[in-house]
Amino acid sequence: MHDPGTGARSAAIATGPAPQAASRPAAETGPEDAHPVRRFGLVTATALVMGNIIGGGIFLLPASVAPFGSLSLLAFVVLTVGAIALALVFGRLARRDPRTGGPYVYAREAFGDFAGFLSAWSYWVMTWVSNAALAVAAVGYVRVVFPGHYPPGTDLAIALLALWLPALANLAGTRWVGAVQIVSTVLKFLPLLFVAFAGLFFFDPKNLGAFDPHGGNPLGGLSAAAALLLYSYVGVESAAVSAGEVRDPARNVGRATVLGTIGAAVVYLLGTVSVFGTVPHGELVTSTAPFSAAVDHMVGGHWGGTLIAAAAVVSIVGALNGWTLMSAQAPYAAARDGLFPARFARRKRGVPTFGVLVGVVLATALTVINYTSGTTGVFNVLVLITTFSATVPYLLAAAAQLYWLAAGERSRVSPGRFARDVVLALGAFAFSMWLVAGAGYAAVYQGVLFLFAGVLVFVVMKGRTRAKAEAEAAPAQEV
Known part of the structure; x- marks a missing residue:
């Protein structure tokens, strides 16, 4: 993170060559370049990062890693260090080029159009497929909050409502996106912080169970637990991706990224430790609502499940708001x-409205397939692909930072x-590689196929750009 006293001019001097986009034709820029709509201050940008990192997974996470014992807490610490390193790298890169696009911008600036396109394509696929998964996850929590028998089609209606309400907030403009993000972040963190801190007063070391239940190979247990925890930090790039909407991005993107990541890490670590210490290990391994179980053990009764389910719904809606x-x-x-169709570059009230609509329509199609196909096979394969897709922009961004350092940053x-x-x-690059390894062979295989399918889009767009350039150059040559 840079010195608070420095500005954009000093940052440009200190960080090397000017961005490639500085020489773009005027036709590619657009009115928002001269008068950008910057609605997100530091607080809103930090809430965007925290809200996107913490979706609904935190509510099941302690039970997921409980079979690996308290060794999983060590895995969480290691991952947190890697995530903070990645957050700091995004902050440094945002100083150099505080434009909307984040990882895409950094990859294209360092390695050219093709690398930039792969980053943008991979990130785009990850976002709208993940949104479909979040909408489906919201249904289960809604059923806990409002139990009872529902007519056929209700689950699909709930999932689609979860997708379209955040989309409407986005279409209303960045001011509404920021407002929804702050409110949902506050509401989701109140119950999570209650468990995280109140649970420490009910902590019993006897509930932790064995450090390494499987024994003999702590490193193997550490990696296995990490494989489940790796994607807990997907979203650290959120402020960088929306840098064009952040006020004073050269200063605030890095701060928001680090503060949001640390805030999420505190909730993750303290919440997991509290649940481990309040719920007996044998019960935790089989629990489907570990935070609810923790509240029940702390205060008695069975109202914890409803409270946590409500918090999960708020959490998912907030995450969908940011990820949309x-x-x-x-x-x-x-x-x-x-490098993408020109309609994606149109904005209204500070929001790329066409991109929002395309993303929510694609997520809607996946959700409908999930509920009408009678099987989750196709949907599960696509969700598996996103686990790999998220790592491509991270690897390219970390590599871009290494490139700029090797290209003369020393002087x-x-x-x-x-x-x-x-x-x-180097830490961010290693963390990203660990993400790839943790995704598993199937995810990497399917993800590479889906990634290369985007090459067709790149070929078409580059061909059109070249044809247009040649057509414009022909009259000049004739003269």
């Missing part, structure tokens, strides 16, 4: 550079800062 915006930002940035920063940035970039 994310689903439009990467293609928006790529469209402005001619522009002090040795101490240069060494720190190298260590952070």
